[in-house]
Amino acid sequence: VVERLIVARYDDRAAALELADASDLVTYELEHIDATAVEVIAERLPVRPGLAALQATQDRLAERRFLEEQGAAVAGWRAVGSMKELEQAAKVIGLPARLKASFGGYDGRSQARLAEAADLAGAFEALGSGARPLLFEREVDFAAELSVVCARSLSGQTRPFPTTRNRHDEGILVESVAPAPVAPEVAERAQALVAQLAAGLGLVGLLTAELFVLKDGRLLVNELAPRVHNSGHWTLDGCDTNQFEQHIRAICGLPLGSVSMTAPAVAMVNLLGQGEDRPARLLGLAEAAADPAVHITLYDKRRVFERRKMGHLTALATTADEALALARMHVVDQHVGALQQLVEQVAPFPAAKIRGDRALVGVETEVKTALLGIGLVSREGAARAREVAVGRLNLDYVRAEVGEHLRAARGG
Numbered sequence: 001v002v003e004r005l006i007v008a009r010y011d012d013r014a015a016a017l018e019l020a021d022a023s024d025l026v027t028y029e030l031e032h033i034d035a036t037a038v039e040v041i042a043e044r045l046p047v048r049p050g051l052a053a054l055q056a057t058q059d060r061l062a063e064r065r066f067l068e069e070q071g072a073a074v075a076g077w078r079a080v081g082s083m084k085e086l087e088q089a090a091k092v093i094g095l096p097a098r099l100k101a102s103f104g105g106y107d108g109r110s111q112a113r114l115a116e117a118a119d120l121a122g123a124f125e126a127l128g129s130g131a132r133p134l135l136f137e138r139e140v141d142f143a144a145e146l147s148v149v150c151a152r153s154l155s156g157q158t159r160p161f162p163t164t165r166n167r168h169d170e171g172i173l174v175e176s177v178a179p180a181p182v183a184p185e186v187a188e189r190a191q192a193l194v195a196q197l198a199a200g201l202g203l204v205g206l207l208t209a210e211l212f213v214l215k216d217g218r219l220l221v222n223e224l225a226p227r228v229h230n231s232g233h234w235t236l237d238g239c240d241t242n243q244f245e246q247h248i249r250a251i252c253g254l255p256l257g258s259v260s261m262t263a264p265a266v267a268m269v270n271l272l273g274q275g276e277d278r279p280a281r282l283l284g285l286a287e288a289a290a291d292p293a294v295h296i297t298l299y300d301k302r303r304v305f306e307r308r309k310m311g312h313l314t315a316l317a318t319t320a321d322e323a324l325a326l327a328r329m330h331v332v333d334q335h336v337g338a339l340q341q342l343v344e345q346v347a348p349f350p351a352a353k354i355r356g357d358r359a360l361v362g363v364e365t366e367v368k369t370a371l372l373g374i375g376l377v378s379r380e381g382a383a384r385a386r387e388v389a390v391g392r393l394n395l396d397y398v399r400a401e402v403g404e405h406l407r408a409a410r411g412g
């Protein structure tokens with residue numbers, strides 16, 4: 001709730017100064033804003049988490065340099081500005097690799113996977129042909145992805161939230177669980193590392209680090225964000241103080257709040273949109289809301305499209321596996337609801353077929369919904385659907401499976 005709202009571009013300095021004149025303190029909530037707009041504010045009054053934190057995290061190359069200065073391990077990398085440099089990097093550092101834009105990427109956008117030499121030219125062109133230098137980075141064969149959201153107060157006290165384990169699908173966060181089901185020593189090392197990085201940036205507020213843990217327990221830093229993070233949304237329901245409140249406490253010079261958990265394990269599953277751009281329709285809310293261990297947060301987005309983050313659901317339980325199973329089940333319920341409607345819609349068309357015990361819906365944009373229809377629908381109903389889908393919420397597996405059935409349905 002605010003008295004005044006100033007709407008302007010991220011690089012509008014006049015608007016930045018107008019904001020400064022009306023404020024005692026300024027904060028930002030994403031690292032893609034223009035650093036010069038923040039600079040003009042920082043000359044007049046405190047900007048937290050801070051200008052240095054912004055500069056070091058909005059440019060992936062600056063971020064890599066900062067991490068190396070701090071002695072934090074990262075995947076082998078190089079800055080590349082030409083095809084020649086890219087070919088050289090591929091030769092020296094090796095493939096498979098990722099090519100990432102240095103500015104502006106998030107949720108897996110603005111990056112490409114390079115599996116073999118033939119992929120280099122296309123990826124280079126798609127990412128702007130080196131107009132701005134790109135980050136070439138070796139692909140990491142990680143055991144798991146972790147993240148830590150860490151607060152740092154005005155007096156320099158650091159307080160990390162419990163380490164979280166995350167699962168992504170094509171760069172987008174699908175689910176998180178805390179405390180991360182990894183050796184406690186690894187989880188503590190991750191917290192200490194992120195606290196060190198927060199101090200190294202001199203930031204006041206929150207720093208989130210996304211990490212890869214390797215099979216031997218080593219940690220590599222993938223990405224930093226000077227802000228609250230999707231992988232910390234579980235703290236809304238699962239911690240004494242949530243990440244949003246902790247940010248406000250830190251930047252206002254208040255004591256940091258307790259980060260004790262409200263349950264032994266908390267899982268969060270993102271509610272991601274599916275299909276074409278259309279008005280959003282909420283399904284499965286009543287069922288999820290009836291469960292006292294489940295909490296739903298919606299982002300009030302009126303339209304839905306493929307992979308859009310529409311909200312998230314958290315589940316509290318006694319173990320990580322239970323929490324994840326419960327959260328997935330309720331998300332799956334939404335898909336099952338969508339699937340049942342979809343099946344009714346497409347049933348008159350020949351592309352919708354049921355083979356054996358498997359329902360198949362031949363609408364490609366709804367593949368992700370269809371995937372949850374494997375082994376279900378008309379015969380066994382929603383209860384069985386849920387059981388099968390919860391056991392198989394592995395998108396890679398399911399994609400392959402659905403792809404095969406779609407091909408078969410088309411007769412090719």
Ligand code: AMP
Pocket residue numbers: 075098105106107108109111137138139140141145168170171172210222223
């Ligand atoms: P990013 O936008 O850099 O955070 O990347 C999004 C996701 O892509 C990560 O969370 C990983 O799942 C995957 N990814 C990014 N970089 C690498 C890498 N070097 N090796 C393996 N997976 C990666």
